[in-house]
Amino acid sequence: MKRRGVGYAFVAPAVVHLLVFGLVPIGFALYLSFFKWDLLRDQSPFVGLGNYAAVAQDSGFWKALVNSLYYTALSVPLGLAVALGIALLVAKPLKGLAVFRTVFYLPSVMSQVATAMIWIYILLPKSGFVNTVLGWFHAPNETDFLSQVGWAMLALVFMSVWTGLGPRMVLFLAGIMGIPDSLYEAASLDGASKGRQLWAVTLPMLAPTSLFVTVTSTIAAMQVFTPVYMMTKGGPLDTTDMVGYHIYTTAWRDFHVGEASAQSFVLLAVVMAVAWVQFSSQKKQLEAYSAA
Amino acid sequence: MRRDSAIGNGLAYALLTAVGLFLILPLVWMVLVSFHPSKAAVPELKDLWPTAWHGENYATVLFNKELPVWRFAVNSVVVTACVVVGQLLVTSLAAYGFARLQFRGREFLFSLFLVSMMFAGTVTQIPVYLMVRNLGWLDSYAALIVPGLSSSFAVFMLRQFFVQIPMELDEAARMDGASEWTVYRRVVLPLARPALATAAAFSFFAVWTDFFWPLLSTNSMRMRTLEVGLSVFKNSYGVENWPLQMTAAVVTLVPLVVVFLLTQKTFVKGLTVGSIK
Incomplete structure (x- = not known):
């Protein structure tokens, strides 16, 4: 059958590209992680699991991992809750919804560098937007949010809620509009109140959308780089040094690419573990609803 | 369609407007500041509306001597166009x-694309950098373009669209003696135009706003893209020169906004493809 060979010809360019820039690098990264590979040195001795041992003992890395988990634990649920809440409130066939959707979506396709620059302004002491508003209420208005321990991380969290709000809302609105009316009719025949319908119909039916939003947001949040690079450089006192940025400094400031590769596999393992937990907890929930 | 949990229409519009303003006002601020005198400090909110419109900031930024922003723009256009096409x-x-074709190992090969999507990003950045360096491509268009010439996500998304097109169309064309290339070119591609537009939009936004890879793989001013150039601009002008910084940011964002407005219908549709089965 001649079509068989033709099939290979069609997929060949993409498969070759995938091998060269997708799969071989994964193997190469694993290989690198077993060597004391330094960009500035010629010799790269084999150290076995030495890099992983170094990562295990590197308190800076663990601190970065904890920071990443903290950032993710704040920004993902908050971003999801805000988007879901607003979507539930406005989910009705309103005229002109498309215009709002366009506006909502805009911040998320913007350049992260430009977004970071705008947020630096929003958070400036005195003249920045937040401090100006605080000044109107005669509250202290000289806080430099990005250089205060505690505030800097919260600033990054708020920024991620702002950036992600539009696309998440669009997804939830699509999900809510897709729920069949018959489910609500059946529920009200059974005497379910509006609040009960929200809990028993709307939220369970949105479980797949929530799972998708949670998992993709988590993966992105655990690897966040550009906002940290632009706004805090990991400071103050390493409180916003997150894994994505930490790996960058290990590899491109200290040139320890072997160790950085080991760090990236540890990050991958953590991300996959977190995503797996999210998937399996969601699965239990879905099964419970279908059994009930 | 009615949703009983929803509030009244008026309140819904008010809320939507509030969220819209919350999202859009920072961008309006950016545009207004870009028209302030170039040496000015950050304007207070009450002085935000420019007393005189300093459009020459755009010429200053684009034809800056130390930071050739027009060159960054050319690089961004060339790289984005090549990668998207x-x-x-x-x-x-x-x-x-x-x-649409049968061949041995098809499912296995396709699954490799899905696997690679999980690993994308942090793990592969170092090895790809070392490979590109060994090829002697650092600081060249090749480094910026070649790694982006395929995308597992695009393969996955387009395949999902292509399987929905009725197979009978292919069979009919083959009966008429069409080659696979003709079926692809004359039957499937024209029907898949919305999907192709979505894929193109996704890839446009991803490449135009990519920061990490151009930051790593280029180092001369000649090869920087707008996104990286913008970050250099911020570092070299510091906080003292906000109007020029914001001008540079607007220059970076205008093409994004234009393409977004042109493609947003298919774009938003494409976004929901992955989530709703």
């Missing part, structure tokens, strides 16, 4: 193969 060709060919 190349990626569309490579991934639509693959999607056609995976969706």
